[in-house]
Amino acid sequence: MTDAIRIKAPLTDDDVLKLKIGDSVLITGKIYTARDAAHKRLFELAQKGEKLPIELKGNVIYYAGPAPTKPGYIIGPAGPTTSGRCDPYTPTLLAHGLKGMIGKGVRSKEVRDAMQKYKAVYFTATGGAAALISKNIKAVKIVAYEDLGPEAIRELEVDNFPVIVANDAFGGDLYQEGIKKYKR
Amino acid sequence: MREVSSQVIVDTVARLCMEANYYLGDDVIKAFEQGLQKEESPTGKDILNQLLKNAQIAKNENIPICQDCGFAVVFLDLGTDACVKGNIIEAVNEGVRKGYTEGYLRKSIVSDPIRGKNTGDNTPAIIHTTFIPGDKIKITVAPKGGGSENMSEVRMGKPADGIEGVKTFVIDRVLRSSANPCPPIVVGVGIGGTFEYVAFLAKKALLRNVGERHPDPFYADVEKELLQSINNLGIGPMGLGGRITALDVFIETHPRHIASFPVAVNINCHVARHKSAVI
Numbered sequence: 001m002t003d004a005i006r007i008k009a010p011l012t013d014d015d016v017l018k019l020k021i022g023d024s025v026l027i028t029g030k031i032y033t034a035r036d037a038a039h040k041r042l043f044e045l046a047q048k049g050e051k052l053p054i055e056l057k058g059n060v061i062y063y064a065g066p067a068p069t070k071p072g073y074i075i076g077p078a079g080p081t082t083s084g085r086c087d088p089y090t091p092t093l094l095a096h097g098l099k100g101m102i103g104k105g106v107r108s109k110e111v112r113d114a115m116q117k118y119k120a121v122y123f124t125a126t127g128g129a130a131a132l133i134s135k136n137i138k139a140v141k142i143v144a145y146e147d148l149g150p151e152a153i154r155e156l157e158v159d160n161f162p163v164i165v166a167n168d169a170f171g172g173d174l175y176q177e178g179i180k181k182y183k184r
Numbered sequence: 185m186r187e188v189s190s191q192v193i194v195d196t197v198a199r200l201c202m203e204a205n206y207y208l209g210d211d212v213i214k215a216f217e218q219g220l221q222k223e224e225s226p227t228g229k230d231i232l233n234q235l236l237k238n239a240q241i242a243k244n245e246n247i248p249i250c251q252d253c254g255f256a257v258v259f260l261d262l263g264t265d266a267c268v269k270g271n272i273i274e275a276v277n278e279g280v281r282k283g284y285t286e287g288y289l290r291k292s293i294v295s296d297p298i299r300g301k302n303t304g305d306n307t308p309a310i311i312h313t314t315f316i317p318g319d320k321i322k323i324t325v326a327p328k329g330g331g332s333e334n335m336s337e338v339r340m341g342k343p344a345d346g347i348e349g350v351k352t353f354v355i356d357r358v359l360r361s362s363a364n365p366c367p368p369i370v371v372g373v374g375i376g377g378t379f380e381y382v383a384f385l386a387k388k389a390l391l392r393n394v395g396e397r398h399p400d401p402f403y404a405d406v407e408k409e410l411l412q413s414i415n416n417l418g419i420g421p422m423g424l425g426g427r428i429t430a431l432d433v434f435i436e437t438h439p440r441h442i443a444s445f446p447v448a449v450n451i452n453c454h455v456a457r458h459k460s461a462v463i
Contacts, residue, residue, distance in 0.1 A: 022227070064251065065252075066251050067253060067289060067290040070247060070288045073247075076247065077242070077248045078251050079252075081251075084364060104363065104422065105331070105362070105364040105423065106364065124422060124424070126235070126422055127366035127422060128249065128250045128455045129237075130238070130252075131238050131241040132238035132241055135241070149302050150290055150292070164227060164424065174425070175363050175424065175425075177425065178225070178227075178420060178425020179362075179417070179418040179419060179425055180418070180425075181425050182420055182425045182426050182427060183416070183417060184418065
């Protein structure tokens with residue numbers, strides 16, 4: 001990954017619009033973890049027009065529920081979980097300004113359409129490479145829903161966090177393109 | 185009759201839970217290395233290299249390979265001449281509790297599927313017991329991740345489907361799973377038995393080491409053919425396109441009812457974990 005693009009989180013529209021599927025990206029800055037259980041709560045608050053516990057504008061959500069932190073460590077292994085479980089809630093969060101998502105696996109058509117409409121990007125991190133990925137996390141703090149345990153919302157400070165653009169703001173889908181290219 | 189103390193079961197299960205989550209099998213590591221030689225996609229190669237590096241870090245630091253430390257699936261092969269003093273099921277669950285707590289493994293079990301909360305210690309385990317001759321007890325712990333489990337399926341087909349029907353179902357199931365189960369995957373296939381037993385067969389198939397063929401040459405050939413067909417799908421590492429979609433395919437069979445043709449596909453992610461001990 002020699003030609004990786006370096007970006008800072010939170011993201012601007014300009015950051016999002018320069019990214020295309022297949023790009024290797026290194027993210028530095030603040031991102032938030034949230035799995036489907038946290039998404040459900042954010043979604044319900046957003047629907048009622050109530051204030052969310054985290055700012056979504058410009059921010060990146062990482063679909064992850066880390067393993068417990070061993071003494072002497074900043075965080076336990078923290079790889080991506082399957083993004084598709086958050087799909088029912090994602091268009092609403094995008095409408096509230098969410099700019100980036102990090103996870104693994106394919107997204108629904110509704111999510112891909114909403115990404116084009118609201119200019120957002122979906123990155124994939126390597127599922128199962130949780131021990132390796134945790135080395136790029138420099139600080140962690142629980143900011144909401146502590147009762148959800150591993151599914152609580154955590155603010156992570158990441159440094160050169162390695163991801164690949166899987167869906168861009170132009171409708172590109174690396175999962176479909178990849179299969180087309182390598183199918184025999 | 186040989187007597188085994190339940191504390192030995194507790195300690196063994198705890199140790200296996202940790203070892204399975206920290207130390208990826210040499211068979212899987214070797215499969216990644218061989219996959220690197222065959223992978224054509226640069227992204228796919230990057231991912232396989234990350235997986236090798238990740239396994240090394242987990243092993244060196246005694247931390248989980250993946251944050252999803254799985255449902256603790258425990259296979260107990262009980263020698264009919266061995267007798268466990270105390271409650272063996274409680275001992276297994278105590279072992280899971282100890283292993284997941286002391287080993288800093290993620291607890292992912294919800295007490296009731298609809299109304300439940302996290303049990304906080306990854307219990308209860310899923311326990312499969314079998315009786316074997318002799319006075320030994322074999323324990324296998326196979327922590328199973330949720331993402332790949334979700335891509336699994338049981339199909340009650342028709343006997344007319346035959347082996348071609350099995351192949352079509354397996355390949356279609358893998359294609360529909362796409363990137364979600366964290367490829368490169370390991371595919372367990374059960375054929376025969378009943379509705380519930382065929383799923384068990386597919387799970388049991390995942391206990392084999394990568395590269396280990398079915399003893400019956402007929403099924404060994406089907407395994408090889410399915411692996412080839414799956415790797416021609418183009419899904420590749422993490423589903424981003426490439427040659428290495430699966431590391432292996434394992435088939436387990438059982439006699440069937442004349443009217444039934446059950447087939448099950450149980451998909452495992454590349455963290456194909458299982459550790460055993462004989463007491």
